[in-house]
Amino acid sequence: MLASLDVALPLDAEVEVILVHDGDGSALTDDLVAGFGHPLTRTATGRRSGPATARNHGAARAAGETIVFLDDDVIIPYGWYEGLLRALAEHPEAGLLSGPLRSVAERNLISQTFEALVIRHEQRDGLWYLASACLAARPHALNALGGFDEALRVSGED
Numbered sequence: 001m002l003a004s005l006d007v008a009l010p011l012d013a014e015v016e017v018i019l020v021h022d023g024d025g026s027a028l029t030d031d032l033v034a035g036f037g038h039p040l041t042r043t044a045t046g047r048r049s050g051p052a053t054a055r056n057h058g059a060a061r062a063a064g065e066t067i068v069f070l071d072d073d074v075i076i077p078y079g080w081y082e083g084l085l086r087a088l089a090e091h092p093e094a095g096l097l098s099g100p101l102r103s104v105a106e107r108n109l110i111s112q113t114f115e116a117l118v119i120r121h122e123q124r125d126g127l128w129y130l131a132s133a134c135l136a137a138r139p140h141a142l143n144a145l146g147g148f149d150e151a152l153r154v155s156g157e158d
Helices: 002-010 051-061 078-092 109-117 139-145
Strands: 015-022 038-046 066-071 096-098 122-124 127-129 134-137
Touching: 002 066, 015 051, 038 051, 078 096, 078 134, 134 139
Parallel strands: 015 038
Antiparallel strands: 066 134, 096 134, 122 127
């Protein structure tokens, strides 16, 4: 994710990247971030506590007008940043924005099944469920929702 994000972000992009490790932080080595061309803050939850806690941990440290959550196995395509800025400008009323997600291994049957059943956005019973593997949130909307549900320790915080 970091390598593709570094390529997708313009050199002059005014962004704050917060890399959260769900654990003691031992995986946040200098080698992991070597060569990343944008300001980067490394932080850790302190213990394995699940993606919801990690997302809330990062969001609490963010100072921007928009917070973008990216999972470590997401590959960011070229043009993503410009598309995100355009979507934010075109939909000022939207508190949460997310786009299409595809599995990394498109020709793998397990990945295709996971993509079809799990990593999708859908509306059920009048509520939207957005995959948070690549999710943009305006802080006021995230706060109104109470952040991510940390009781969901494995997955499903979306």
